[in-house]
Amino acid sequence: MTATDAQVRIIMRERNQGKTQEQAGAKANIASRKTVSKYEKKGKLPSEMKKSRGYRTRKDPLAEDWGKIIEQLKRAPELEAKLLFEWLIEEYPGKYQEGQLRTFQRRVSAWRALNGQKLLCLDQVRNPGEMIQTDGTWMTQLGITIAGQAFPHLLIHSVLPYSNWEWGRIAQSESLLAIRTGVQSTLLRLGYVPKIHQTDNSTAATHKPRVEELEKNEYKREFNDEYLELMTHFGMEPQTIHLGNSNENGDIEAANRAFKHAVKQHLLLRGSADFENQEAYEAFLCQIMDKRNMMRSEKLAEEVAVMRPLSAKMWPEMRELRPRVNRSGIIRVQKNGYSVPSGLMGKQVVVRVYEWRIEVWYANQQVETFPRLLGAQKYHINYRHVVESLLRKPGGFRNYRYREDLFPSFVFRQAYDVLQGAYSARKADITYLRILKLAASGLETDVADTLKDLLGSNGKWDDRTVANRVQPLIPEIPQMTEIIVNLEEYDQLLKEEPCDVSA
Numbered sequence: 001m002t003a004t005d006a007q008v009r010i011i012m013r014e015r016n017q018g019k020t021q022e023q024a025g026a027k028a029n030i031a032s033r034k035t036v037s038k039y040e041k042k043g044k045l046p047s048e049m050k051k052s053r054g055y056r057t058r059k060d061p062l063a064e065d066w067g068k069i070i071e072q073l074k075r076a077p078e079l080e081a082k083l084l085f086e087w088l089i090e091e092y093p094g095k096y097q098e099g100q101l102r103t104f105q106r107r108v109s110a111w112r113a114l115n116g117q118k119l120l121c122l123d124q125v126r127n128p129g130e131m132i133q134t135d136g137t138w139m140t141q142l143g144i145t146i147a148g149q150a151f152p153h154l155l156i157h158s159v160l161p162y163s164n165w166e167w168g169r170i171a172q173s174e175s176l177l178a179i180r181t182g183v184q185s186t187l188l189r190l191g192y193v194p195k196i197h198q199t200d201n202s203t204a205a206t207h208k209p210r211v212e213e214l215e216k217n218e219y220k221r222e223f224n225d226e227y228l229e230l231m232t233h234f235g236m237e238p239q240t241i242h243l244g245n246s247n248e249n250g251d252i253e254a255a256n257r258a259f260k261h262a263v264k265q266h267l268l269l270r271g272s273a274d275f276e277n278q279e280a281y282e283a284f285l286c287q288i289m290d291k292r293n294m295m296r297s298e299k300l301a302e303e304v305a306v307m308r309p310l311s312a313k314m315w316p317e318m319r320e321l322r323p324r325v326n327r328s329g330i331i332r333v334q335k336n337g338y339s340v341p342s343g344l345m346g347k348q349v350v351v352r353v354y355e356w357r358i359e360v361w362y363a364n365q366q367v368e369t370f371p372r373l374l375g376a377q378k379y380h381i382n383y384r385h386v387v388e389s390l391l392r393k394p395g396g397f398r399n400y401r402y403r404e405d406l407f408p409s410f411v412f413r414q415a416y417d418v419l420q421g422a423y424s425a426r427k428a429d430i431t432y433l434r435i436l437k438l439a440a441s442g443l444e445t446d447v448a449d450t451l452k453d454l455l456g457s458n459g460k461w462d463d464r465t466v467a468n469r470v471q472p473l474i475p476e477i478p479q480m481t482e483i484i485v486n487l488e489e490y491d492q493l494l495k496e497e498p499c500d501v502s503a
Contacts, residue, residue, distance in 0.1 A: 128299070139260065156168055165299075166255055193235055
């Protein structure tokens with residue numbers, strides 16, 4: 001008779017208390033004294049006496065071709081089991097069925113576990129106050145909106161690996177300017193400077209090696225000069241991870257995931273991912289970081305004790321450029337183009353490049369502000385800057401390189417298409433440019449609303465129709481009654497003798 005582990009434990013307990021074999025068996029619900037005696041002599045539980053089976057109960061369906069599967073796995077370890085099974089079915093039609101896929105996947109998984117090699121995570125010893133890591137992580141998956149509009153952005157996130165103290169600033173790209181803003185804000189908030197600043201091999205901090213550098217060390221990217229200046233300014237040693245080894249930045253990567261999870265939870269608690277403006281959203285993130293940092297105060301104190309106090313001044317959160325306005329009224333800033341007022345053609349202007357905007361200055365006056373374009377070979381053309389030139393040369397509108405930028409909204413594009421069908425090409429261009437002039441000299445929204453009304457009507461219209469509806473009526477000046485002043489009354493007052501009020 002067999003018994004369970006629990007029954008044998010009861011038998012052993014009862015025998016240790018001096019009970020007979022019959023009494024111990026009755027307590028464990030085992031009627032046979034021989035069974036009690038067997039387990040008492042062995043001194044083992046039933047599970048310990050069970051021998052593992054070293055033979056198969058049925059024929060292995062993969063035995064004949066398993067050697068070929070191993071060859072494929074050794075040649076290309078990244079091959080997926082499902083694709084290998086499909087290859088096996090094609091090689092031996094009718095021999096294998098789809099229902100054997102799970103068995104095949106388990107066999108492949110077991111072979112990889114016993115024969116494969118994986119890159120292990122190597123836990124690091126972090127010394128207090130030694131290092132700070134910075135990385136840009138995209139926050140787009142959180143679905144943040146500003147005033148109802150999608151807000152694609154990332155967080156320039158900095159973390160002290162020893163205490164996990166963190167800080168960050170939002171940005172629209174992982175540019176050097178964004179890194180500078182994030183690092184400076186972190187140091188200012190911390191009030192102290194660690195010894196090492198570590199980043200990944202982003203183009204913000206490093207550049208691709210030249211041919212002669214590749215010959216020396218093909219796995220190394222050199223730091224950008226401006227990034228080195230930033231590190232020198234704050235007295236930190238720059239450090240990067242090895243190419244293709246993102247696991248070396250594991251602390252900040254883990255912190256990125258944890259922080260985004262925390263933000264998601266706070267958004268659920270808030271009940272909305274929409275914010276009034278960018279400043280309100282960044283203040284929301286700062287509150288979360290402050291709450292998380294409060295729980296790290298003890299370890300942070302250990303770090304602060306060995307770090308240098310921050311004494312260096314903050315760099316401006318922008319860079320200044322001095323481009324010249326070309327004949328098209330465009331300036332080139334970081335491989336992108338921006339139009340400026342035509343009067344500045346040929347002049348050298350001062351451009352202040354911030355993370356989210358650029359400002360154009362001339363003669364110590366701010367002329368224009370634009371959202372900063374990302375990427376290269378993009379253009380921001382303001383129709384107000386070029387409409388006068390196009391009115392003088394209307395023939396240049398049809399083939400103007402940046403013509404699509406001269407439709408401030410979709411209703412303007414619709415209006416132009418209607419004019420194309422109602423008038424000749426030249427007449428349609430001139431009419432549209434005059435309408436654009438009305439928008440430039442007045443309120444664009446008023447012109448847009450008028451165009452919407454006209455597009456809904458069946459009548460023919462032109463720029464004069466729009467002008468008559470947009471321009472306000474001149475109010476009538478009321479007739480004023482002429483007031484005649486009689487000065488003789490004042491003369492009479494002067495002739496009267498003053499009363500004696502002396503005591």
